[in-house]
Amino acid sequence: MYSPEQLDTIRRLNDAARQSPGVTSCANVTQGFLALPDADCFKAVSAIVGFTKFDGDNDPYGEHDFGAVYRLASGEWSQERPSDGTAISETVFWKVDYYDNTLTYGSEAPWDAQQTTRVLTVMLASEY
Numbered sequence: 001m002y003s004p005e006q007l008d009t010i011r012r013l014n015d016a017a018r019q020s021p022g023v024t025s026c027a028n029v030t031q032g033f034l035a036l037p038d039a040d041c042f043k044a045v046s047a048i049v050g051f052t053k054f055d056g057d058n059d060p061y062g063e064h065d066f067g068a069v070y071r072l073a074s075g076e077w078s079q080e081r082p083s084d085g086t087a088i089s090e091t092v093f094w095k096v097d098y099y100d101n102t103l104t105y106g107s108e109a110p111w112d113a114q115q116t117t118r119v120l121t122v123m124l125a126s127e128y
Contacts (some may be wrong), residue, residue: 006111007062013111014064014096017118019049025096025118026103032124033092043077044069044092048122051094053079065096068125091125 002010017025033041047069058066069079073087082088097119098110107116 001061002111009111011062011064013113013116013118017096017120018051018064018067018094021045021049021120021122025120028119028121030121030123030127032127033122036090036124040071040077040090044071045122047077047079048092048094051079063096066094068093093123093125093128095121095123097121 013024021027029041033044036044048067051067051069053067054062054064058068067079068081069077069092070081070088071077071090071092072082073089098107099105099117099119100107101115101117103117103119109115
């Protein structure tokens with residue numbers, strides 16, 4: 001679909017969009033996410049900004065455009081989905097989408113930062 005160079009650029013731009021929401025991308029959060037306590041919103045966004053857990057399940061095309069973070073029953077936020085039976089009390093998804101600069105259509109060149117506006121959306125998994 002994309003050349004290796006284009007994919008590398010997309011990945012780098014998506015990482016920047018996630019690491020600097022509202023600066024290198026437009027940031028969008030849902031009503032459900034905003035209904036979380038402020039401390040949880042802050043911790044979830046911090047986990048998203050620091051997200052590194054890309055694998056075949058959440059990043060099959062290598063674009064770094066989707067992920068999930070989890071609030072464990074202990075109140076801790078993690079990018080690792082527990083595999084040991086630890087209870088999850090909330091799952092938050094994040095997604096980077098590519099639009100033209102008018103935010104009307106999808107970008108035809110997501111590797112070109114001059115032609116593409118990235119939109120980072122943060123939502124509760126239950127809102128998906």
